[in-house]
Amino acid sequence: MLPLPxxxxxxxxxxxxxxxxxxxxxxxxxxxVADLGLGPWDVFHQGVSxxxxxxxxxxxxxxxxxxxxxxIPLRERIGIGTLLNAVLIGVVMxxxxxxxxxxxxxxxxxLYLVGGVLxxxxxxxxxxxxxxGPGPRDGLMTxxxxxxxxxxxxxxxxxxxxxxxGWLLGGTIGAGTVLFALGIGPLVHVLLPxxxxxxxxxxx
Numbered sequence: 316m317l318p319l320p321x322x323x324x325x326x327x328x329x330x331x332x333x334x335x336x337x338x339x340x341x342x343x344x345x346x347x348v349a350d351l352g353l354g355p356w357d358v359f360h361q362g363v364s365x366x367x368x369x370x371x372x373x374x375x376x377x378x379x380x381x382x383x384x385x386x387i388p389l390r391e392r393i394g395i396g397t398l399l400n401a402v403l404i405g406v407v408m409x410x411x412x413x414x415x416x417x418x419x420x421x422x423x424x425x426l427y428l429v430g431g432v433l434x435x436x437x438x439x440x441x442x443x444x445x446x447x448g449p450g451p452r453d454g455l456m457t458x459x460x461x462x463x464x465x466x467x468x469x470x471x472x473x474x475x476x477x478x479x480x481g482w483l484l485g486g487t488i489g490a491g492t493v494l495f496a497l498g499i500g501p502l503v504h505v506l507l508p509x510x511x512x513x514x515x516x517x518x519x
Contacts, residue, residue: 316392316393316394317392317393317394317395317397317447317448319395320446320447324512324514327512328445328446328447328512329395329445329447331441331442331444331445331510331512332395332396332399332441332442332445332447333399333403334438334441335437335438335439335440335441335442335443335444335445335510336399336400336403336404336407336438336442337403337407337438338434338435338437338438338441339404339407339434339435339438339439339442340372340403340404340405340406340407340408340411340438341407341408341411341434341438342430342431342432342433342434342435342436342437342438343357343404343408343431343435344372344407344408344411344412344415344431345411345415345427345428345430345431345434346427346428346431346432346435346491346495347361347371347408347412348412348415348417348418348424348427349418349424349425349427349428349431349491350424350487351424351425351428351487351489351490351491352428352487352488352489352490352491352492352493352494352495353486353487353488353491353492353495354435354491354492354495354496354499355474355475355477355478355481355492355495355496356378356452356474356477356481357371357375357481357486358477358478358481358482358486358487358488358492359378359477359478359480359481359484359486360374360375360378360481360486361374361481361485361486361487362480362481362482362483362484362485362486363378363481363484365484365485365486366484366485370409370412371405371408371409371412372404372405372406372407372408372409372410372412373405373409374405375404375405375408376401376402376405376406378451379400379401379402379404379405379450379451379452380401380451382451382452382454382455383397383401383451383454385455385458386451386454386455386458389454389455389458389459389461389462390458391449391454391455391457391458392448393448393454394447394448394449395447395448396442396445396446396447396448396449396450397448397449397450397451397454398448399447400442400448400449400450400451401450401451428490428491428494429494431491432491432494432495432498432499432502433502435495435499436498436499436502436503436506437502437506437510439499439502439503439506439507440502440503440506440507440509440510440511441510443503443507443510443511444507444510444511444512445512446511446512452473455473456469456470456473457469459473478492
């Protein structure tokens with residue numbers, strides 16, 4: 316378990332973490348409603364949801380907990396951000412999907428999709444920048460990288476398996492999948508330095 320930062324640091328970082336996870340869940344729900352394709356992991360979550368009738372947000376939670384079990388042989392350290400990530404994104408998704416209706420037109424669907432990707436990018440920057448522990452799926456890839464896998468190959472391999480498995484289960488692959496794959500990396504690259512919480516340095 317990663318040690319908690321000092322109370323003052325936690326007070327600075329926790330609101331950013333919670334806000335980031337809310338934005339991530341809300342943006343992902345917009346992509347689900349758009350029905351134009353999802354990111355690799357969410358294709359898997361949706362596929363499981365289709366076959367089990369479990370709400371997709373609940374599948375996100377169950378999958379996150381299952382992935383954390385895989386951390387044990389990788390010896391990754393869990394932080395408070397890891398645990399909150401595993402639960403809150405799925406809760407926000409399910410609550411948002413209860414509130415959102417079916418988009419009335421194709422234009423609205425595309426607005427939901429593009430807006431969802433942008434919101435997920437901002438949410439990622441906030442929760443990663445809070446520095447309170449990686450998400451379950453992020454930690455799986457970094458854990459593999461520590462065992463000698465190139466990080467790019469680890470990410471590609473894990474997400475490809477999730478994508479194929481989700482597609483076989485009936486998850487939606489489409490323009491949104493491509494947009495997410497091409498857009499989320501550059502978005503986080505640009506936003507993360509601006510959203511990362513910097514340690515407070517005392518001046519004398």
